[in-house]
Amino acid sequence: MEIGVVRRDGRGDAFFDGAAADRLVIKRCGGCASWYAPDANECPACGGELGWATASGRATLISWAISHGRPPGDGPVPPPVLALVELREGPWLHSRLIGADRADLREGLPLRAHFEHPEEGESYLVFRPESSGRTDHFSGDRPREEPRS
């Protein structure tokens, strides 16, 4: 499945500004400091106003699905892996995995945010396994060297 062209809608612009600079910018409550997904509107915990804040970009895999597309499929290109991830800060996001070997997919797999910068449209967020070792595009939280699991 081709990734569609993404445009701003005036409400999530801080997220896309962050994505363009390889930073994961999500919502955070000014009252109780709880973190939320970029499309959250208010804080369910305390009713407080949500602002934007830079998250660590670290996440773990909750579940995944393989999008094969309609026949004849996507040809020789491996079908994309859609993913439900939990950010270290708590929110769950729906995204894609890149650089993941299907045999390695498991709940709890450590992931790191990664941003793609297409020629057309906004930058977008995907995730890649921590153990894939590629962290070159991410600057939100400088990676520590961690043993491969």
Next chain:
Amino acid sequence: MREPEGPAAIAGLGMTELGKVFGRSPRRLAADAVRLAVADAGLALADLDGLLVSHGMSGSPGIELAAALGLGDLRLLTQMSALGATAGAMISYAAMSVLSGAAATVACVFADAPLRPERPAGAAYHRDAPEYHGFQGMTAALGFRSVNTFYALAAQRHMARYGTTSEQLGAIAVATRRWAAGNPRAQLRDPITIDDHQRSRWVVEPLHLLDCCLVSNGAIAVVVTGAGRARDLARPPVYIWGWGQGHPGHRRAGGAHDEAGEWGLTTGAVASGQVAMKMAGVTTEDISICQLYDCYTYTVLVSLEDYGFCAKGEGGAFAASGALGPGGALPTNTGGGQLSGYYMWGMTPLSEGVIQARGDGGERQVETNDVILVSGNGGILDHHSTMILSPHPRS
């Protein structure tokens, strides 16, 4: 001497043609179904003093349906929405209205017409666009363009956690199709095998095409009234013994209550089942027949676990044991469900529950039909309803 009014009962069932039914708007279909349900009960439209209208896809009718039916002097009129749990919510509201005296005879209706002659069925619930806007648009751009993708994530999580297999999901598709063979209203009646299931194309892995429900046009209505009155009407009453809802507030949907993050592993069937069975005074041991909301084979499997028909994680083995099909220990989705019968949201399991309670199931009729469990599931496992129905008044 008049028998006690309680509990409330379903006295009428109206079903339009279902499936590729074109040329009638949802409002027209809804009006037709209400007329059919009222006639089935042996009533006239003027006997209704309540009307509950379900939300559906775009174009579904609202409370203006009352005027379209020429209904006046109503005591109860509203549109309701709990997505796939709406049928259960409507029936419980109607029953509470009858029991409280707020209204005496209430029609509940669902109508939808998402199918169009010129486009494939999947297009009704799928969005492809040249461009996508905002953060949610980005999610769609990345591939989350239909509910299928979200249910695929849920099913995959259950598979990874508990070892549930695609073949076990296939056993549900095969059993449901066997039931459909006995239902003249079912859209798909030709037998299928596990092999057919395995060879059907991926919709989104791990969901094959034969894991996914149909899309249908049409409408279904029921009439709820007091049990005493229902006994004087044309058809045998179907007594409403219990009802319940469950809305877990999963973190996936931004909810704050699902601290353990159990989305995909457990559902609102846990809470709604407990409430409904307690109200009805029954346990899973007493349930003769299940009519489960089967938008996917997986929702049947997880519902069976959450209701307690088997242990958590053993739904796959339970389904593969043959319990669900004709001749099995727990006849489930005896009209072919949404997978093979017709997709009228929560009215699919409810209508077959009424048919089985009345003994109107023809060649698919289950002999023991004393206690029937009917479920509803809305959103992506976000909203759940349960009803307990019976051909007998509660002792």
